[in-house]
Amino acid sequence: MKDVTAFILNNLQIVIAVVLFFVGWYFGRANEHKHLAKLDEDEKLLAHIIISNERFYMPITQTDGQLVMGSVSVAQDRFKLVFADFLSLFGRNLTVYENLLERARREAVVRMKRLAQSHGYNQIYGIRIETSSIDAGGVEVLAYGTAVMSETNPKVSPRLP
């Protein structure tokens, strides 16, 4: 017992790093699962809003449009940060970052759609998605586009909870 305590105290930095690594692995995984489940739900809820990134296409509308934005910053967890360093030794796909970026983009688009929905629009076009990195190790994604009330959108909005 005394030996174990002495070992921990002597290698405190390493022990903390290892503990954070596993804490990051466990909670990071839980967070990601929760986020993905919520994204699936939100996307289903907002599926009636047509989005496209064509700038020159003009939906038929009798009402004014509005610029809508959605942005989110997501942090990478400790496990994935360390794992990314390990992966970059081999110069392969950084799958852990691919997942993070996909989550952030989907969330930004969902937020943009939700804003459009709350203003009573059913179509967004001319979409731009922009990404920037955060110092601490994460990404910020901004999605923006022009929302209009389109008369040709055949999709009916589902009942909101």
Place this chain on the structure above:
Amino acid sequence: MQLSNLEHLPNHTITERLDVVYGSTVRTKHVGKDFLAGLKNIVGGELVAYTQLLEEARTEAVERMIAKATQLGADAIVGVRFSTSNVAAGASEIFVYGTAVKAIRNTPNHQDIPRYNPFGE
């Protein structure tokens, strides 16, 4: 003031192009919030403080741009673009720009207005 990130404005006809207008803000994070964000970095997930900060900064940049367009007597800003860049450690610049234009609202019996088609015909 109407904003659009397209080359036109829905339900409007652009009559006059005035000038390119822009607005920008440079922001840093609050020290305490930065520390909390550092903790969040262990477990991952959304950085709510950062999201809010960047949203506020973006709103401010847009307001500055709108102020300039108002000075020019514009009705709307089209072709709006956002860009973000890191200018110093822990600080980021939000830059937004667009073209200030004069526009008139289409009337219901004015459906067949000539629409600009960049591909010809």
